[in-house]
Amino acid sequence: MSVKHGFELLREEEIEERNTTARLYRHVQSGAELLSLENDDENKAFGIMFRTPPEDSTGLPHIMEHSVLGGSKKYPLKEPFVELVKGSMKTFLNAFTSADMTAYPVASTNEQDFYNLVDVYLDAVLNPLITPNHLAQEGWHLELENVEDPLIYKGVVFNEMKGAYSSPEGVLYRQIKGSMFPDNAYRNDSGGDPEVMPNLTYEQFRSFHETYYHPANSRIVFYGDDDPDKRLAMADSYLQAFEAVDVTDTAVPIHVPFEKPQRFTFPYSVEADGENSDKHYVSVNWVLPPSDNDMALQRALSILSVTLLGTPGSPLRKALIDSGLGDDVIGGGYSGRLRQGTFSVGMKGVKAENIEAVERLVLHTLRKLADGGFEPEAVEAAINSTEFSLRENNTGAFPQGLSLMFGAMSNWIHDLDPLSPLKFEGPLTAVKEAIANNSMYLPGLIHTYLLKNNHRGTVILEPDATLQQRQETAEKEKLAAIKARLNETQLNDIIRQTQELKALQEKPDSPETIAMLPRLTLADLDKENKPIPTDQTEAAGVKTYYHDLFTNGIVYLELGMNLHALPADLLPYVKLFGRALVEIGTGTQDFVQLQQRIGRSTGGVYPTTFLSAKRGEADAAAWLFLRGKAAMGQAQEMLDIMRDVLLTVKLDNQDRFRQMVLRAKASVESGLVPSGHAVANRRLRSYFTESSWAAEQMNGVEYLFFLRRLAEQVEADWPSVLAKLEAVRAALVNRQNMLANVTLDSENWQSFQPQLVNLISQLPDLPVEMAMWDWQRPFQNEGLTIPAQVNYVAKGGNLYDLGYQEHGSVSAIVNYLRTSYLWEKIRVQGGAYGTMVGFSNYTGVLSYYSYRDPNLLKTIDVYDSVAQFLQRGVSDDDLTKSIIGAISAIDRYQLPDAKGYTAMSRLLINSSDEYRQRMRDQILGATAADFVRFGEAVAELPKSENTVVTVLGSAEAIKKANEHNQGDWLAITKVM
Known part of the structure; x- marks a missing residue:
């Protein structure tokens, strides 16, 4: 057996789809496994993951995730994580707790910085301090400053999860998981239930780390263009201190299927006379049989999910939206995040009398599709969208290495092949061939994995106007009862512990301790900004920006429309108009056909808005962009789609627009709790700048109020709403109010440019007058x-x-x-x-x-x-x-x-x-x-x-x- 830096090579394989060499190792002494992904990506990534199935809902995995980053043997700072955030060139630095795994990923383009991060993270997870104060600080503790004061609970995760449990969508996900897996670890909340969290003891806390954070229970991944040998040496420097142990009991077992479908009902908090005081959430859910290492089946289930639900025109989503039984569709269909795959779909904003109708409609639509099949265009669109996404591998701001890492982990954390999820060509080809040879292949999956599957449960959230008050009262009564049982000495002990924890929180690390942390210096920084190539030209009189960048044969196009062409009262309509362009249909195609056309031919055509203050000017930069991306062979079709939606969108569709308004309202409402910080900040800043004021009209609380009024107006006075939408189109779709932005390599630009000119030359070319927005108002708390x-x-x-x-x-x-x-x-x-x-x-x-x-x-x-x-x-x-x-x-x-x-x-x-x-x-x-x-x-x-x-x-x-x-x-x- 050949051993390098303590590792034996188990497997080596080329992942051609990602231009990556994969080497799977086992650390002989500790039992840790390491996946080394080697390629030319400068955005290097690392992660160490532990299988951490929760034994209860105290949030122990989550609290441990926070706590190990609070000081370690080699770096005994209060919070080395924060020190890294302060002074790192990281492109990613965080940690995650999921239902059965805790992950510690980092990424950086600077190699020295990258290995600094890896070093600190390895010591953090393998050699943490995790004192009782860490549990108190990050988890929970009783706090008392004076004997006469009431006891209170404090803790970072405790308050984080109070926020999570205030979100109906968060509550729904937790209740679905717990209901569908009542007999394994998934029944528990790894994040922590605030009502249960105070049951967690320090002995459990310490024991959890000893059990689950052993290297033999870890999976380690490196990715990027750094030296592969250096990776092994770095990992070995930590792993060599451990001896292998048996940790197989951390695996989440396959759940015994339900004998028959079940129904579960839970409360969620609303205001007594609030907007959602009579609205329910209804989700129909399945747990699928294990599909271990069958990547073709998993890909087929994913394509089935896209076909059913991927766009507003997909048949199951459309059936639910058209029904009017609720405000919007919930559930993303197929998911492979857990040990067994799941499928979920339903609606929110459902009145009590419609609950059973939602469930019936889901099952009826699935039976209809299983028996009658899909339109070929719908399947083709789903396949093309999936294939484009896989080949583009566009992870946005999230490093591509971490995306591959978590892809591998979807199998590896369950002791399955980590490389199979990274190789999409074979499974995708197999699915495409299966569909080509049998038009009923996807409908057959509905029969097998959904309709004939009794491991089904319908989860209902019902509004409860007294829930929050009951919870707060119960917590106060519990704390009062605890205090009543304590004598003066015990109360003084809590006061002393409160003071000691606060003193520890306030005590800074010494300069000598901080100096232990590896760091960059100013000499490691580039002194010059890196310019992005930009040429300015014109296309049929429209200002055009072109960026000569390698895009692997994909053209990225933005067509911008200046919102200052609109009077202020039309701004709230902009996002709905943008969605209408691609979700309401054109002169020759209804919205289902249009969505299928977009899916078959492009990587997406979609609207976005851009709002920002401008340097040196009082008015805002405010734009609506119609964005598209396509392989060069499909570029003309993408342009044709853009032309059709801009020139022939059929805005006079009251039913479709009503649905869009209700979905937009539901989306803004559901974002209030998860993104409350952004909501409050946007509202505050709207008093000071035109750009933030416009953002409030188009995205914030003011937009929510507008949507509620508009939902009523669509019913009561559709002609006036339609007139507003037509006014938005007339003002925005105008060459004198537009710009174009193209990102593409120079060779392909030569053929794409005349196509772009041809598109723009077909758009209206009329005089435009920019509006002044009277946005300022008195300051108000x-x-x-x-x-x-x-x-x-x-x-x-x-x-x-x-x-x-x-x-x-x-x-x-x-x-x-x-x-x-x-x-x-x-x-x-x-x-x-x-x-x-x-x-x-x-x-x-x-x-x-x-x-x-x-x-x-x-x-x-x-x-x-x-x-x-x-x-x-x-x-x-x-x-x-x-x-x-x-x-x-x-x-x-x-x-x-x-x-x-x-x-x-x-x-x-x-x-x-x-x-x-x-x-x-x-x-x-x-x-x-x-x-x-x-x-x-x-x-x-x-x-x-x-x-x-x-x-x-x-x-x-x-x-x-x-x-x-x-x-x-x-x-x-x-x-x-």
Whole structure:
């Protein structure tokens, strides 16, 4: 047996689809397995994963995920993870807990930085400190400051999961998983149920790490263009300290199928007279038999799912939407994330009398399709969409290496072949041949895996207006009962522990301890920005930006329409109009045929909006883009589709538009809790800039209110709604109001350019008059109420109005604030899950905002004390790390399509190469004096009348804040 750096080679294979050499190793001494993926991708990736099936719903896997990143044997800092965030060139740095696995992935394009991250993560997971204070800090603890005070629960994960349990979609997923797998680990919540979490003891906590975090229970992946031998040496330096053990009992067993379908009902929290007070969630779910290593079957089930549900025109999705039984479709169809595949579909916004009808409709539609088959065009579209996605491998901002890593892990974590999921050519070809030889192949899968499968359960969430109050009361009564059982000595022990934990939270690491952490220096940073190639030309009179980048034969096109051609009252219609372009049908094709055409011929044609402040100008950059991507052989068809939707979209379709409005409303409502920090921040900033005001009209709370009114108006006065939509089309689809953006290599550009000119020349060419939007309004503090157990607290103002002058160093300062003072005060000490700070160099607007925050007034006090913190100065070490972190954000890794879009965006907001280089120079040259100067400006914010507080949260918390301030300090608006 040949051993290299402690590893024996088990298998070597070329993954031609990804131009990657895969080598699978086993570490002889520890039993760890390692997958080495070698290719020419500079965005190197690493991950170590452990199989961690939860034994209960205390959230132990989740709390452990947080805790191991809180100091280790080699790096005994309070939070080495945060120190890495401050000063790394990472392209990804995080950790995840799923239903049966905990993963610690990192990525970076800088090799030294990459191995620094790997080193810290390996020590973190294998040699963590995990003291009782880690459980108290990240998990839960009893807190008491004075004997007469009530006991309270505190903890980062505790409050994170309170937020998660405030989201109906989050509750639904957990209840589906628990109901469908009642007899294995999936019945438990690996994230943690706040009602159960306080049952977790430190002995369980410590034992869990000893059991599950042994290397023999790990899977390790390296990916990218670094030295393969260096990978093995790095891993061996940690693994050699362990002896192999048997950890096979961590496997999640196959679940015994249900004997007959079942039904489950659970409550979710709503306001008594809120928007959803009579709305239910209904999800029909299946657990599929295991398909171990049968990649062709898994690919076929995935294509079946796309065929059934992939677009608004897909037959199962269309049947549900057309039924009017609910507001929108839920459930993504087939998923292979668990030990056994699952299939889920249903509706939200369902009235009680329609619950059984939703279930019947799902089963009836599946039977109809199983017996009668699919339209060939629908299957062709699903196959093409799937194949395009696999070949493009466009993972957006998520590193491609991590995408492959998690693909391998879908098998590997269950002791199956890790390489099979990475090889798509064979399975895809097999499925295509099976479909070509048998038109009833996909319908047959419906019969076998759904209709004849009794492991089916319908999960219903019913609205409960008293649930949140009952939960809060139960928690208070439980804590009161605990306190009543404690004597004075025990209460004083809790007070002492509270004080000790706070002292530990507030005590900084010594410079000597921080110096132990590996780091980059300023010398490791590029001094110059990397330009993106951009040429400006014209196509039939329309300004056109072209980016000569290698795209592997795919053309990326954006057709932009300037929203300033619209009066302000039409802005809320823009996103619906954009969706109508591709979801409502054209002069020759209904929307089903159009969706199939897009799927058969392209990688997608879809709308997006772009809103941003502009440098040196008061008005916003505001655009609607129709975006498309296609292989060059299909480029003309993509252009033909764009022409047809822009010129012949049939807006006069009341039923389809009503469905779009209800789906849009449901989508915004479902995002309130998961993205509450963004909701509050957008609302706050809308007081200060035209771009944020427009974003509020098109994406925020104001947009939600508009959608609710519009849903009624579509029914009561469709002609006036149609007139508004036609006015939007007339204003936007106009060559004098447009631009084009193309990302493609130069050789293909030569053939594509005349095709683009031909398309644009067919569009209207009329005079255009840009509108002025009267967006400014008096400043007002707001409390936006939703049924949630946590808050999202934002406060901000304009520093330029207070005399601060633009300087690039702010990027480093903001990075420092987010990862030091705000993190420590709001997350570590306050117990919120997260905190952010944003500053616009173009407008001078500064805003702080928190995420899943148990506090409100305490958080605002922290914001108001930022100036004092900054005016104390910054150490040389923190200064350096803050600069590196800021440069990391500027130099983020991008795929070709993102580079082309970014280059265009910069031009639209007047961000020239010269300006960005000046900002980079000022970041690299940032000094401690810059931090103090910024602090002096921030000190004026609490005194200024031109500051705004916006809180999205519970009505009770907002009411208490107003009582504390003796008046209507927060103007209350009920959102849900």
